[in-house]
Amino acid sequence: MTAIKETALQQIQGRTYKSLKVETRRTDKTFPLTSPQISAEVGGHLIEKTGAKADMHNPDLICWIKITQKNAYISTEKIQGIGGLPVGVSGKVLVMLSGGIDSPVAAWQMIKRGAKAVFIHFYSYPYTDKASLEKVIELAQILAVSNYRSLVYLVPFAELQQTIVTQTPAPFRVLLYRRMMTRIAERVATLVNAEALVTGESLAQVASQTLTNLRTIEAIADIPILRPLIGEDKAEIIEKAQRIGTFDVSTRPHQDCCSLFVPKHPATRASLAELADAESNLDIDALVETALNNLEKQMVG
Known part of the structure; x- marks a missing residue:
């Protein structure tokens, strides 16, 4: 006790x-004094030496003391950690990783809650540059600090986008992109035994993320679509991106595939019937199979 x-x-x-x-806690119950007795004896010593009041x-x-079988640990400060659950205990998810600010934060929040993340990225090279590909691999590497070895699926999306542009009404393009991405991602989720898709969508942040449009996008999915950021504003998401180390990479300029061929006036409240009619000229199964046949994958971490 003197020490x-x-x-x-x-x-x-x-x-x-x-x-x-x-405050004292004992994990070694064979220690001769109880926790209250240790606190009283140490506290009395500190008050005597410092003149402080109890x-x-x-x-x-507060002075915390932890008594273990071989050691005593003493501290006067508690530093808040990240918290969360061990990776993998909550199952596996497929994260739609864009290269922007939001989706890496969404991925991190699912990893924090114990989900093992697999990533999928859609790119439109050669109509866009390769910056998004490079960013996604770098972001996956940052997330691999928590997620460990991480699998990234890369999907060439340019030809499919061209088909949508030439065969569907302009206001629905982005929503149709998202529905096709969801169909492809769902097939990949089956390949990797993921139980849900994860996106970085936040309610009403852009035209495709109104409540009505989110509903019409997810209507074609058979597995859950999780949106960890749905109720957060941009400032909150940016703060988290800075904290986890993805912000600087995410804000480097790149051309996102969903920004390609964006209509001047996108639909903000498209109905299920309107989108079904817009897709009626598309051979959806063939387009999905073509995308899957050209799938690439990389392991990072």
């Missing part, structure tokens, strides 16, 4: 306080 008391005194030196409290309810300073 514990002296070490506790050293720990509180240099701190500003008028009152203090000692305050059990609202102290200026």
Whole structure:
């Protein structure tokens, strides 16, 4: 106990306080004193040496003591960690990773809750540059710090987009892109045994993310689409991106496939009937199969 008391005194030196409290927890129940007895003895020593008052309810300073089988740990500060669950205990998800700010944060929030993330990225090279491909691999590497070895599926999407542009009404283009991405992603989810899709969508952030449009996009999916950021605004998402280390990569300029051939006036409240009619000229099964036949994959981390 002498060593514990002296070490506790050293720990509180240099701190500003008028009152203090000692809290003790024992994992080694064979220690000769109980937790309240340790707290009382150490607390009395600290009060005697510093002149501080004891305050059990609202102290200026708390000294924590943890007694284990071989050691005693003493601290006066608690640093908030990330928290969460071990990766994989909550199952596997397929994250639609765009290269922007939002989807990496959505991925991180699912990883934090114990989901193992597999990634899928749609790109429109050669109509866009390769920057989005490079960014997605870099973002997956950052997320692999928590997600460990991570599989990234890359889907060439340019030809499919051209088909949509030439055969469907302009206001529905982006929604039809998203529905086709969802169909393809769902097939890939089956390949990797993922139980849900994950997107970085936030309610009403852009035209395709109104409540009505989100409903019409997910209507063609047979597995859940999880949207961890649905109720967060951009400032909150940016703060998280900065905290997890993806913001600088996400904000490097790149051309996103969904920004290709964007109509001047996109539909903000498309109905299921309107989208079904817009897709009536498309051979959906053939388009999905073509995309899957050209699928590439990379392992990172």
